[in-house]
Amino acid sequence: MIKVICMGDSITEGFGVEPSESYPSVLQNLLGEEYRVVNKGVCCTTALNVENEKGVMGMPYMREVRYREALQEKGDIYVVMLGTNDAQDGMDDTQDFKYEQNxxxxxxxxxxxxxxxxxxAVKAASPGAVIYAGLPIPVQECIWRKHQESYLKEIRACIKEAAAAEGVSLLDIEGAFAALPKEEQLKLYQEDNLHPNQEGYKLIARTVAGVLKNKRHDFT
Known part of the structure; x- marks a missing residue:
């Protein structure tokens, strides 16, 4: 059995839908019994793991229990999808005020x-694993103004740089959404215009499944 570990933020954990509707759960159904898909997403987390004079900034995924559990799982395939929460400026939703820690x-x-x-860390924990760096889905006109697509474009460029430096393949989740007309994209989001709805999670799962099946990884 091939073990797939999904690491990430709320878009991996499945914010706003039933656990059975998260993209890792849908991915499990698409891949079938030859695979075991494990969801290690944590809402609100960032790839950034930094501090300032006031303490820890954001909510670093690397400080979460599920991050350590993901490494301990010794997966065959890892799908890392972080960056959405790194693409924010900390501005309050209504007041002209910035939360510096965010x-x-x-x-x-x-x-x-x-x-x-x-x-x-994934390489060290599972030396033979195949690792994918997912490019996060677009931010639409989000109800939380701190989240901006312009910021996420910068973060995606950083993900590409990091993946290239580590010899890790990219998984173009963004492209699957961006290929659709704008009005069709919006149908894939919850009311916050940040998180996918059931159909959006299905598209993520189909995109991941398509790549994994086409690669025909052999772990025997």
Whole structure:
């Protein structure tokens, strides 16, 4: 049995839907009994693992129990999809006020080293594993103004840089959404215009499944 470990934030954990509707759960159904898909996503987490004079910024995935569990799983395939929560500036939704501890985009220079640290940890834990770095889905007109697609474009470029440096393949989740007309994209999101709905999670799962099946990984 091939073990697939899904690491990431709320878009991996399955925010806003039933556990059976998260993309890892749908992926399990698509891949079938030859695979075991494990969901190690944690809502609100960032790839960035940095501090300032006030303490830890954001909610680093690397400090979460599920991160350690993901490494302990010794998977055959790892799908890492982080970056959405790194693409925020900490602005309050209504007031002209910035929460400094959530101004993650201000620490963009630290993103590549942090993301590489995650990839390196996976390699060290499971030397034979195939690793994919997922490019996060587009941010639409999000109800939380701190989340901006312009920031996420910068973060995707950082993910590409980190993946190239570590010899890790990219998984173009963004492209699967961006290929659709705007009105069709919007139908794949919850009301917050940040998280996918059931149909959006299905598209993520189909995209991941298509890559895994086409690669025909042999772990025998």
């Amino acid at each position: 101004d993650m985009i201000s620490r963009k220079a630290d993103f590549v080293p942090c993301y590489r640290q995650i990839l390196q």
